[in-house]
Amino acid sequence: MVKSWYIYFLAALHFFAAVLAHPIEERAANYHVAVVDQNSKTVRVFPRNSKKWNKDAIFWSFTADTGFFNRKWNNLSGVKIRKVAKHGWIALVTASGGKAGIVNITKEKRKVGLDDVMWQATPGDNPHSIEIVPKNGAIVVASSKPGKLSLYVPTSKDVSDYSKIRHAKDYSLPGAHGVLWDPNGGKSVAAGNLWVLGDDFLYKYKVTGSYKNTRLKRVAKYGLPKKGLGHDLQPDYSNKKTLLLTDSYAAYAFNTRRASSRS
Template sequence: MASVMVTEQASRRILVLDPGKGVWDPAADPGVVRWAFSPLGDRRYADLEPESSWVYPSEAKVRRHRGRILVLTTASFGFVGVVEWPGGRRYWGTAIGPGDDLFNPHTAEILPDGNVAVACSTGARVRLYAASLGPRATRYAEAGLKGAHGLHWDRRRRVLWAMGDDELVAYEVTGSAARPALTRLFADPLPVAAPGKSAGGHDLFPVAGRPGRMWVSTSAAVFQYDKARRVFVQDFAGVEEISRKGVKCVGDDPRTGRVVTTVPEPGLGETWWTTTVSLHRPPGAYKLVGGGIYKARWWLPV
């Protein structure tokens, strides 16, 4: 079974955890942590001022790019980083308004040319940085998107999918690697729970083994988006347990079919935290002792 990667906001770390243990207690059993990342105290990220920008890590994705395994991560107070695994070397990084919630980077994605897209939810925009120019490159193109939360690069269609509060948008990437540009191709409205309500688009992630589909979570439910038909469906196995309110992340393991999700639980330090990573097909759970988890992903470099 694949390891589980979580954005652990209570300790301000990205953790990759042992899937063979139902309870993760790093203080009592350090061996449950297979890998960890934090830019705090790391001179390679000092210019990004992580003491103020690395607050509430909100995303962790693992990607394979030109023979390297990279972890893409963002934090709500402005930090965006692409980190080489396992050594933690900086592929690229920036800080978008550290200490200011104007932009709130919520997720990131790397493109085949090495450039990096960032979704800024409060800033209502998608930025595409010319990260291929080097670890501290600052040039970018951007497009407005209300409540930008999700990103996914579609290798087959060669489009950048982005999800906001109310719509799923396909962008064409034009220009050059050094001077990229974003062109909006089309958009489909997200399903809403009631007329006049915002859908509250949240997580966007590929369905493993089904390149024609993507997972979509909104404030009210979980769907899959059929790219060919441009429709949101709930015809997937386990929908009765997977689809519920407030799902912050969703993804499946192609080898086992197991689906991982997180939803907030009451009584923790922040209203969006949980100590539980939920499993589906079959149902189960992991618990992180003392945790403040936001998202969880299977460790599956793609």
């Protein structure tokens, strides 16, 4: 067993969550949680401390209702909340039907739909997770069947101009399910790591280049404690050295500072 794994024997999570982070001293009381409801094709954000997570407690929601004949937004599968310089808060959303997109979050509109999608693509092959690289502007989508990373890059010096984002390259990765940007204690793209969870392994990538020349370089991979299908990948906001993830067997914490590579 790899020393950097600390196993919490919990049931694997069957929902997808993302945290809207606040300063450390406020997190316990104030953070919000985003969840995906596949039945209603809706992402909902709730204050963590709500007494009941019902319709009256919804802080913000996005519904991808495309009707019966357009199924590419069916089965919403993942959501992350991010804050970017130009647009403020955004939601990164994937759907197993084939789509991935960026949704605008504003105080003026707490219930939004497809008209509020700022950028979208159709990587196909069961998209499950999406991430945006800070400052660089590149977007990475993990699709699980058979498994790939789809890289979309800005072709303009204004990396916040989502109309100028173009598909650059696909990278094979068996069972790709989770993708997460980790600043790794630094402020530059070069200092950070892009983590990807797939079948049997957790992978570490570096983001190289900029604009249309942005590329991904795999630098390490780490075997899961048991050979299982990786599922969800999240940061631990209480510990910058830790990643939280799930697979077919359990939920885990992974210490990124004490990791040792397995090939």
